[in-house]
Amino acid sequence: MSTPGHGSILPGRLEGLVFEAGGRRLIDGFDLSFEVGPRTVILGPNGAGKSLTLRLAHGLIAPSAGRVVWSAPRARRRQALVFQRPVMLRRSAAANVDYALALRGIAGAERARRRGAVLARTGLSDLARRPARVLSIGEQQRLALARAWAVEPELLFLDEPTASLDPAATRAVEEIVNAIHGAGTKIVMTTHDLGQARRLADEVVFLHRGRLVEHAPAERFFAAPATPEAQAFLKGELLW
Amino acid sequence: MNEFSQAFGATGRMITTLDRDLVEIVVLSLRVSLTAVAVAALVGLPLGAALALLRFPGRRALTVAVNALMGLPPVVLGLIVYLLLSRAGPLGVLGLLFTPTAMIVAQVLLVTPIIAALARQVVEDLWTEYEEQLRSLGATPGRAIPTLLWDGRFSLVTAVLAGFGRASAEVGAVMIVGGNIDHVTRVMTTAIALETARGDLALALGLGIILLLLSLAVNGTAFLLGEAARAGAR
Numbered sequence: 001m002s003t004p005g006h007g008s009i010l011p012g013r014l015e016g017l018v019f020e021a022g023g024r025r026l027i028d029g030f031d032l033s034f035e036v037g038p039r040t041v042i043l044g045p046n047g048a049g050k051s052l053t054l055r056l057a058h059g060l061i062a063p064s065a066g067r068v069v070w071s072a073p074r075a076r077r078r079q080a081l082v083f084q085r086p087v088m089l090r091r092s093a094a095a096n097v098d099y100a101l102a103l104r105g106i107a108g109a110e111r112a113r114r115r116g117a118v119l120a121r122t123g124l125s126d127l128a129r130r131p132a133r134v135l136s137i138g139e140q141q142r143l144a145l146a147r148a149w150a151v152e153p154e155l156l157f158l159d160e161p162t163a164s165l166d167p168a169a170t171r172a173v174e175e176i177v178n179a180i181h182g183a184g185t186k187i188v189m190t191t192h193d194l195g196q197a198r199r200l201a202d203e204v205v206f207l208h209r210g211r212l213v214e215h216a217p218a219e220r221f222f223a224a225p226a227t228p229e230a231q232a233f234l235k236g237e238l239l240w
Numbered sequence: 241m242n243e244f245s246q247a248f249g250a251t252g253r254m255i256t257t258l259d260r261d262l263v264e265i266v267v268l269s270l271r272v273s274l275t276a277v278a279v280a281a282l283v284g285l286p287l288g289a290a291l292a293l294l295r296f297p298g299r300r301a302l303t304v305a306v307n308a309l310m311g312l313p314p315v316v317l318g319l320i321v322y323l324l325l326s327r328a329g330p331l332g333v334l335g336l337l338f339t340p341t342a343m344i345v346a347q348v349l350l351v352t353p354i355i356a357a358l359a360r361q362v363v364e365d366l367w368t369e370y371e372e373q374l375r376s377l378g379a380t381p382g383r384a385i386p387t388l389l390w391d392g393r394f395s396l397v398t399a400v401l402a403g404f405g406r407a408s409a410e411v412g413a414v415m416i417v418g419g420n421i422d423h424v425t426r427v428m429t430t431a432i433a434l435e436t437a438r439g440d441l442a443l444a445l446g447l448g449i450i451l452l453l454l455s456l457a458v459n460g461t462a463f464l465l466g467e468a469a470r471a472g473a474r
Contacts, residue, residue, distance in 0.1 A: 077378055080376065
């Protein structure tokens with residue numbers, strides 16, 4: 001667990017968050033806070049606003065109303081986001097990690113040390129010199145995790161990181177996510193996969209149609225969901 | 241059609257005997273065009289990327305201007321450079337008129353808009369794919385310029401080759417600012433124009449064939465280098 005010591009960006013809060021596009025309200029005004037510690041899984045059907053919530057929280061897009069508040073400034077530099085389909089630069093796997101480190105001003109021996117460490121921990125050491133774009137989708141997603149891990153973020157967002165992966169690659173990604181969490185990084189992850197949510201969540205944020213419907217510890221959410229929407233979703237009745 | 245058979249004969253003779261005047265003309269042509277393209281790429285690629293990525297007042301107007309300059313007639317540009325470099329002109333003291341340097345200057349001005357406009361399109365398309373990832377990693381748009389130029393390198397080769405095509409094929413600008421002086425500023429295209437005017441159509445056509453072969457050689461080399469690099473780096 002990371003300590004909420006001096007200068008941490010956590011806890012972070014989304015306050016009255018609204019996002020509108022094309023005259024439609026896609027995020028419909030909710031509050032949510034990210035605390036140090038638990039793995040937060042944002043759950044909900046397609047179109048619930050899960051990806052938008054991550055992008056708003058990470059500062060990639062600006063809310064139409066409301067605000068995102070972190071406990072320390074320049075929060076995005078202390079976060080990382082792993083996308084559903086990560087963009088790999090046209091260079092080697094190792095150079096992709098180097099690029100992320102260079103942008104955080106990490107150079108020389110420290111850069112080499114971190115690169116070697118994250119490639120080893122994600123099982124990519126043997127592929128380090130391969131062009132990143134010839135790696136399989138599963139390997140690319142592990143490389144995206146390595147690239148995110150290398151900068152040692154306080155908070156790691158993951159946007160449906162296993163949605164395009166087979167079960168073996170999914171398991172590899174989940175193990176890496178747990179390892180990153182174990183090393184002290186707060187995890188906030190979206191998924192529409194109930195099994196994955198049960199495996200990874202310490203707490204669940206359930207979204208539906210841009211609203212925050214339920215926010216509860218994982219055990220309680222799965223055993224006794226408080227809202228009809230969450231009950232229907234857990235029973236596999238698709239909601240729209 | 242007699243000119244064609246004579247032209248092939250003339251071409252063959254010039255190449256096999258390595259005619260010294262011909263070699264001189266070919267070397268000067270390549271020197272002028274390749275130097276101009278190199279300078280234009282150094283300016284045009286970052287300029288195009290900056291137009292794609294940076295937001296500043298006048299960006300749209302500049303983009304339209306650069307696109308429009310792609311169609312600038314070489315003779316018009318030649319005339320402008322001529323006026324600037326002529327003895328009475330503002331840059332007359334440099335004494336550059338009717339030198340290869342003047343020809344390079346004119347071609348740089350012709351080619352830079354082409355490379356910049358094509359680079360802008362390539363980088364803008366890449367940015368739609370890369371933007372969120374790069375911003376998440378912490379790259380500012382300015383920092384993304386070299387990244388996207390490098391990642392777009394295979395497409396950008398085509399932009400540079402288009403610039404080379406323009407430079408090696410144009411006659412109007414180099415004729416006006418170079419003057420087509422024998423052994424000083426005569427290049428392939430001005431020699432072709434001269435021989436055509438003198439009525440030696442076979443020689444003119446022969447020079448044309450050699451110019452075509454040169455262009456093929458440059459583009460073929462670029463293609464093979466690109467293939468090799470692509471196989472190595474994807």
